[in-house]
Amino acid sequence: MGGHTDLARRFEEHRPRLRAVAYRMLGSLGEAEDAVQEAWLRLSRSDTEQIENLGGWLTTVVGRVCLNQLRSHVARREEPLLGDDGRVRLPDPVVSRVAGPDPEEQVLFADEVGLALMIVLDTLAPAERLAFVLHDLFAVPFEDIAEVLGRTEASARQLASRARRRVRAASPAPDGDGDREAARRREVVAAFLAAARGGDLNALVAVLDPDVVARSDGGGLRPSVLRRGAATVASQAIVFARLAEAAVPVLVNGTPGVVAVADGRVISVMSFTVRGGRVASLDILTDPTRLAHLDPEALAA
Numbered sequence: 001m002g003g004h005t006d007l008a009r010r011f012e013e014h015r016p017r018l019r020a021v022a023y024r025m026l027g028s029l030g031e032a033e034d035a036v037q038e039a040w041l042r043l044s045r046s047d048t049e050q051i052e053n054l055g056g057w058l059t060t061v062v063g064r065v066c067l068n069q070l071r072s073h074v075a076r077r078e079e080p081l082l083g084d085d086g087r088v089r090l091p092d093p094v095v096s097r098v099a100g101p102d103p104e105e106q107v108l109f110a111d112e113v114g115l116a117l118m119i120v121l122d123t124l125a126p127a128e129r130l131a132f133v134l135h136d137l138f139a140v141p142f143e144d145i146a147e148v149l150g151r152t153e154a155s156a157r158q159l160a161s162r163a164r165r166r167v168r169a170a171s172p173a174p175d176g177d178g179d180r181e182a183a184r185r186r187e188v189v190a191a192f193l194a195a196a197r198g199g200d201l202n203a204l205v206a207v208l209d210p211d212v213v214a215r216s217d218g219g220g221l222r223p224s225v226l227r228r229g230a231a232t233v234a235s236q237a238i239v240f241a242r243l244a245e246a247a248v249p250v251l252v253n254g255t256p257g258v259v260a261v262a263d264g265r266v267i268s269v270m271s272f273t274v275r276g277g278r279v280a281s282l283d284i285l286t287d288p289t290r291l292a293h294l295d296p297e298a299l300a301a
Contacts, residue, residue, distance in 0.1 A: 007048060011040055014055050017138075018062050024133045025066035027091030027118050035065045056144065063134050064148050070126035088224035090217040090285050091118035093269050095259065096251045097299055114253045115283045116273045119215075120170045124163050131156050132163035182256070185274040186249075189256045192272070192279055193247055196240035204234035209278040219287030233282065243268050243284070250299050259299060266294040 018039060022032035039061045051057045093115055121129055127149055134140035134148075135156075146156040188207060195203035208230040216225040227233050247258040252271040260268040269291065273281040285291065 004044070007043070008040075010054060011043060011058070014058050017055070018058055021059055021062050021133065021138055022066055023092075023094075024118070024121065024137060025063065025129060026069060027122060029092045029094070031069065035062050035069065038065045056140070059134070059138065059140060060144050060148050063130055063140075063145075067126055067130050067148065070129065088215050088217045088226050089122075090215060090283055091115055091122070092290065093252045093257075093271055093283075093285060094254075095257075095269055095294055095299065096254075098249050098251060098256075114255055114273060115271045116281050117167070118253075119283075120167050123170065124166065127151075128159045128163040128166075131159035132167065135160045136164060184277065185272070186256045188274045188277060188279060189249075189258070189272050192240075193244045193258065196237060196244035199237050199241055201234050201237055204237055204240070205230045207279060208233055209275060209280040212279055212281060214282040214284070216284040217287055219289055221288075243270065248296065248300055259294065259296065261296040264296065266291045266296050266299075269294075 015036060018036045019032050022035040023029060026032055026035065039058050042061055043058065048054075121133070124132065130149065131142075131145055134145050135142060142153045142156045142160070145160075146153045149156055149159075151159075191207045192204070195207060210230050211228070212230055212233050214225070214227045214233040214236070218224050225236075227236065243260040244258075246260040246262050246267070247270075248261055250257055250259050250269075252269060255272070255274075257269065257271045259266045260270070267286065267288075269285045271283040272279050273283075
């Protein structure tokens with residue numbers, strides 16, 4: 001019993017990192033938890049005396065579990081925003097208080113893994129995603145990645161390089177991460193909300209990047225929307241006004257965002273990617289099923 005208890009303690013030390021790996025691989029907090037639990041089950045059935053580097057072993061196990069999960073999904077489309085049924089699908093956002101996320105939440109997006117990046121990751125083939133996530137985001141050696149993929153080390157390097165090029169092309173870096181840049185991002189979000197509340201179409205256009213992309217995921221029972229271009233996005237001013245009136249500032253994947261609250265429950269999460277002092281992408285989750293776990297009082301604390 002003592003050995004099992006010690007093994008469980010050691011596993012828990014690695015859980016935050018494992019959740020972060022699985023979240024980047026799958027884009028689903030629930031599926032990420034399942035992958036981590038599967039890693040624990042495999043560990044508990046293994047001869048741990050043969051494991052020299054427990055953290056590395058667990059990371060590659062989670063990577064393998066996630067790879068199998070991705071391969072079992074419907075094949076990814078080149079268009080990252082639409083599922084096979086034509087609906088917009090957003091990754092699960094990590095929502096925390098403006099005062100700051102707890103340490104485990106912070107690990108989930110420690111490398112600026114905003115929703116825009118998560119969406120780009122969804123365009124990658126499973127093997128590309130694994131190679132990029134494990135190597136570029138978690139510094140796993142290509143030798144270990146090759147073993148997970150059942151390929152050569154050179155092939156694993158090529159997969160990561162191809163994924164890296166696609167990520168950089170599709171998701172240019174947002175404005176910087178210093179205090180001044182963070183304050184500027186908050187100002188841009190505040191300007192967007194003020195324009196939305198006032199129904200000021202011109203002010204909305206001014207705060208949006210000309211090539212802005214707005215995505216709204218309403219789940220299975222609500223409409224989903226994909227719009228491009230400042231004028232087209234700003235034409236949804238009435239929708240934005242309704243959400244802005246009920247807005248509570250939060251952090252979404254570590255960057256400024258808002259939740260809209262009505263009747264004591266969260267009805268939407270809005271995530272902003274700010275680039276060049278303007279909103280470059282706007283991601284809105286309104287799926288009631290995926291919002292049900294959010295506690296508006298805890299987020300406002």
